[in-house]
Amino acid sequence: MDEVKIVEIKEDIVSRNNEQAKQIRAELADQKVFLLNVMSSPGSGKTTLLTALINRLKSRFSIGVIEADIDSAVDAETIAAKTGVKTIQMHTAGACHITCQMSWEALCALGIEGLDMVVLENIGNLVCPAEFDTGADANLVLLSVPEGDDKPIKYPLMFEVADIVAVTKTDVMPVFDFDKERVSANVKRRNDKAPVFFVSAPLGVGIEELADYIGDLVAGKMAKQGKK
Amino acid sequence: MHELGIVLQVVEQAEDVAKQNQVQKVLRLTLEVGEVSGIVPNLFEDCFEWAKKRTEHLKECTLNMVILEALTYCEDCGETYRTVEFAKKCPHCGSYKTYLVTGNEINIKDIEVV
Numbered sequence: 001m002d003e004v005k006i007v008e009i010k011e012d013i014v015s016r017n018n019e020q021a022k023q024i025r026a027e028l029a030d031q032k033v034f035l036l037n038v039m040s041s042p043g044s045g046k047t048t049l050l051t052a053l054i055n056r057l058k059s060r061f062s063i064g065v066i067e068a069d070i071d072s073a074v075d076a077e078t079i080a081a082k083t084g085v086k087t088i089q090m091h092t093a094g095a096c097h098i099t100c101q102m103s104w105e106a107l108c109a110l111g112i113e114g115l116d117m118v119v120l121e122n123i124g125n126l127v128c129p130a131e132f133d134t135g136a137d138a139n140l141v142l143l144s145v146p147e148g149d150d151k152p153i154k155y156p157l158m159f160e161v162a163d164i165v166a167v168t169k170t171d172v173m174p175v176f177d178f179d180k181e182r183v184s185a186n187v188k189r190r191n192d193k194a195p196v197f198f199v200s201a202p203l204g205v206g207i208e209e210l211a212d213y214i215g216d217l218v219a220g221k222m223a224k225q226g227k228k
Numbered sequence: 229m230h231e232l233g234i235v236l237q238v239v240e241q242a243e244d245v246a247k248q249n250q251v252q253k254v255l256r257l258t259l260e261v262g263e264v265s266g267i268v269p270n271l272f273e274d275c276f277e278w279a280k281k282r283t284e285h286l287k288e289c290t291l292n293m294v295i296l297e298a299l300t301y302c303e304d305c306g307e308t309y310r311t312v313e314f315a316k317k318c319p320h321c322g323s324y325k326t327y328l329v330t331g332n333e334i335n336i337k338d339i340e341v342v
Contacts (some may be wrong), residue, residue: 002342007249013237095233127266156316157266189316189324206263206295 017132018101023177024107024135026145032227034117034218035107037136039158041151044144045168045201047075050119052201054083056211061116061218066090066106068098075121086110097128100153113198115228117218126155138163138217142196145169145176149183152190159190164197171200231268234334236277239283246285251341254289257263260337262331263298263312289339299332 012018028035038046047067054063065087067076076089090106092098098106103120112118120136122129141162143151146169152159161166165187167180184196195213199206238259246254261267273291280286298311304323310330313319318326 005341006338009245011336039242065281
């Protein structure tokens with residue numbers, strides 16, 4: 001009978017993903033491309049908001065989009081038709097989040113040469129995507145009014161990893177028990193660094209401010225990396 | 229499902245270590261799971277049973293989950309307290325300027341091999 005041995009591993013299960021995230025960041029710095037990772041629950045308006053943001057930013061920057069879903073190409077078709085920017089659809093084969101391996105493959109498939117910014121629309125989910133770093137420069141987290149202003153308390157990690165929070169569908173606020181100050185306080189409790197924007201894509205409310213804020217981050221990275 | 233994605237990651241990492249060490253098979257895997265890591269142990273075990281059958285070295289592997297207590301530190305008063313009981317608000321001074329010290333981890337501690 002063979003002797004039983006213990007092999008010590010002591011490895012965090014996200015440690016590999018974090019290593020790959022570093023490699024992606026190095027490559028993106030080298031290519032001077034800004035990666036924005038967009039996360040929220042399903043149906044909170046990621047695609048609609050992105051369409052509005054991209055249409056404001058596309059004259060300033062060369063933009064590419066990666067749409068991630070479990071199935072279908074609905075989002076990629078919508079974004080491509082409404083913005084005209086280079087878009088690809090990735091399928092996660094059932095997985096509820098994007099790992100660095102997936103974001104790297106998608107970036108290669110999209111082709112980042114000549115781009116200033118890539119927008120990665122993550123799987124609609126407030127839990128798992130927060131745990132897996134995608135190698136992005138910034139995480140934009142959406143929270144739509146119908147979901148309720150208590151979400152930052154219920155899904156702490158998602159709001160802790162956010163760099164920017166956008167409250168969407170503010171046009172329906174009068175019919176929901178949703179309080180602007182309460183949501184801001186709930187976000188602040190989790191994360192006192194992320195600014196909170198209140199937007200309505202169909203009405204065009206707050207889009208300019210949010211687009212400018214993101215545009216400044218992209219321009220900041222380009223300037224830092226010496227890109228004109 | 230959330231647990232399945234994590235299980236696949238764990239299984240893949242253990243499988244890699246098994247290959248690197250040229251072992252015959254893995255008999256037991258010890259996983260350290262933080263109390264607030266979001267893992268549901270029962271679901272995790274079910275997923276593990278499903279996933280291990282699809283590996284080369286972990287087919288007979290049993291899963292040993294060790295739960296690590298979650299602790300939160302308060303920046304305002306410097307006290308540490310149990311996260312599960314009091315969450316974000318410090319029970320000593322009422323501050324929300326607190327952060328998690330331990331309890332979020334999912335670590336593969338070791339594997340028992342032949």
